[in-house]
Amino acid sequence: MTTTKTRPALNGVDTPTLFATLDAVKGSPELAKFQFRATNRWISGTHNRSTIRGFHGAGQEDTSRTEDFDYDADHPAVLVGTGKGPTPVEFLLHAIAACLTAGLANIAAARGVRLHEVSSTVEGDIDLLGILGLSDEVRNGYQGIRVNFQISGDAPEETLRGLVDQSRARSAVYDVLTNGVPVAINVETR
Amino acid sequence: MTTTKTRPALNGVDTPTLFATLDAVKGSPELAKFQFRATNRWISGTHNRSTIRGFHGAGQEDTSRTEDFDYDADHPAVLVGTGKGPTPVEFLLHAIAACLTAGLANIAAARGVRLHEVSSTVEGDIDLLGILGLSDEVRNGYQGIRVNFQISGDAPEETLRGLVDQSRARSAVYDVLTNGVPVAINVETR
Numbered sequence: 556m557t558t559t560k561t562r563p564a565l566n567g568v569d570t571p572t573l574f575a576t577l578d579a580v581k582g583s584p585e586l587a588k589f590q591f592r593a594t595n596r597w598i599s600g601t602h603n604r605s606t607i608r609g610f611h612g613a614g615q616e617d618t619s620r621t622e623d624f625d626y627d628a629d630h631p632a633v634l635v636g637t638g639k640g641p642t643p644v645e646f647l648l649h650a651i652a653a654c655l656t657a658g659l660a661n662i663a664a665a666r667g668v669r670l671h672e673v674s675s676t677v678e679g680d681i682d683l684l685g686i687l688g689l690s691d692e693v694r695n696g697y698q699g700i701r702v703n704f705q706i707s708g709d710a711p712e713e714t715l716r717g718l719v720d721q722s723r724a725r726s727a728v729y730d731v732l733t734n735g736v737p738v739a740i741n742v743e744t745r
Numbered sequence: 746m747t748t749t750k751t752r753p754a755l756n757g758v759d760t761p762t763l764f765a766t767l768d769a770v771k772g773s774p775e776l777a778k779f780q781f782r783a784t785n786r787w788i789s790g791t792h793n794r795s796t797i798r799g800f801h802g803a804g805q806e807d808t809s810r811t812e813d814f815d816y817d818a819d820h821p822a823v824l825v826g827t828g829k830g831p832t833p834v835e836f837l838l839h840a841i842a843a844c845l846t847a848g849l850a851n852i853a854a855a856r857g858v859r860l861h862e863v864s865s866t867v868e869g870d871i872d873l874l875g876i877l878g879l880s881d882e883v884r885n886g887y888q889g890i891r892v893n894f895q896i897s898g899d900a901p902e903e904t905l906r907g908l909v910d911q912s913r914a915r916s917a918v919y920d921v922l923t924n925g926v927p928v929a930i931n932v933e934t935r
Contacts, residue, residue: 567789573825577877584880587873591835595842597863599757603846605839607831612823612873619822624831626816628843632809633802635763636847641797641814643844644917645781646836649795651928652785653818654833656793657826658876672935673787683777683802686848686915687767690774696920700928707935715934723930725876727834730886735925738841738890740913744905745862745897 568664586613601630602639634683644697648677650728651702658722659706668714671707678703700732758854776803791820792829824873834887838867840918841892848912853898858908860898867892890922 562570580586589612595605607624610617628643630636652675663670679697684690706715723729752760770776779802785795797814800807818833820826842865853860869887874880896905913919 567792569790569825576825577879580873580877581879584874587877587879587883589871589873591832591838591869591871593835593838593842593867595839595846595865595867597846597850597860600759600850601847602757603843603850603863605842607835607839610821610835612821617821617823620828626836626839626843628839628847630847631800631802631807633807635759635766635851638810642781642800643840643847644921645783645797645800646816646840646843647918647921648781648783649785649797649816649818650833650836650840652783652795653793653816653836655930656785656787657791657818657820657833660787660790660793661825670787673793675785677783677785679781681779681781681917683770683779684774685920686917687770687777688915689767689771689777693777694920694924695915696917696924697926700926702928702930704930704932705935706932712934716932719930719932725878725885727871727876727886728837729928730875730884731834731837732921733925733928734884734886735923736887736890738892738919738923740845740892740894740909742894742896742906742909744902745895 562665562667565664565667566660566670568661570664573661573665588612601628601634601636603628604640644679644681647697647732648679648700651700651726651732652677654726654728655702655704655719655722658726659718662718662721662725663708666714666718668718669709671709673704673706675702675704677701752855752857755854755857756850756860758851760854763851763855778802791818791824791826793818794830834869834871837887837922838869838890841890841916841922842867844916844918845892845894845909845912848916849896849908852908852911852915856904856908858898858900858904860896862897863894865892865894
């Protein structure tokens with residue numbers, strides 16, 4: 556066993572199990588294939604609701620999540636919605652913050668760095684001339700996203716910064732947002 | 746006034762106000778510049794929580810959303826988390842479904858199409874060999890996302906399909922997911 560593998564649990568991360576999971580996947584790479592899912596139902600106007608629960612991974616359908624996670628989305632009043640939830644694009648900001656933060660905690664545990672606090676603010680700039688159809692030169696989506704982390708932990712500044720670097724290097728959401736992903740849309744009418 | 750502009754409210758969409766908003770932005774394009782935000786705080790392990798509320802747009806700070814929207818994210822047990830929320834990547838699936846659905850309802854109202862039901866399922870395939878650091882040839886993020894819509898409304902099939910086409914053509918989340926966006930990350934240590 557390497558030194559790394561003998562790291563104890565830290566930051567709420569079960570580090571031994573994390574490394575055991577890595578070893579298991581090394582031995583059976585097909586365990587790494589996952590499919591995540593969401594369902595969505597239109598309610599009224601720009602208000603709709605998604606449900607998230609089941610997924611397939613590690614060779615089987617997950618049974619550990621025993622309740623649905625439900626999320627409303629809507630446009631705010633200024634965009635002619637009813638504000639019953641955040642806008643869809645705001646969930647992208649949540650996703651990037653959450654992904655980088657989860658990775659950061661795992662990496663800190665793997666490196667033996669005790670974290671005290673991790674918080675972040677995310678900003679996304681968007682010019683709605685695109686989605687409003689008022690300009691063909693303005694993109695529909697964000698023009699840029701900024702993530703600002705505040706981190707404290709038992710390590711020098713450069714070590715803490717290195718945790719963020721590694722989290723970014725292995726972040727699923729960062730990859731999708733910065734590199735894009737193919738999105739196929741199918742329609743069934745009734 | 747054009748015929749389009751005299752469309753009445755439909756599908757829960759205040760169509761006259763929607764067109765008035767478009768006219769206002771045409772006259773003052775700077776109103777279209779928005780900044781959305783989220784804050785996130787690490788809780789323990791892969792569990793963290795984002796808060797969404799304020800945004801800037803239409804020339805001012807929004808005051809219409811008077812309560813915070815809070816969202817937990819976590820990894821599931823099989824990924825050594827505690828499942829206190831969906832994974833960050835699942836929120837991307839919610840975001841794309843919500844964005845396309847909100848746009849669809851607006852476009853249907855603008856075109857005078859009464860919708861009965863709109864639902865969708867979204868699937869994202871991801872091979873975790875990337876984020877686990879076990880392969881440099883596998884990307885960290887989704888390899889592909891599929892959105893499957895079921896739509897019923899008072900219009901022929903091709904008209905209903907056309908609503909989805911136009912929604913996709915003006916979707917902020919679809920643009921970000923398929924084309925990517927620059928993400929800057931800054932770190933402040935304490």
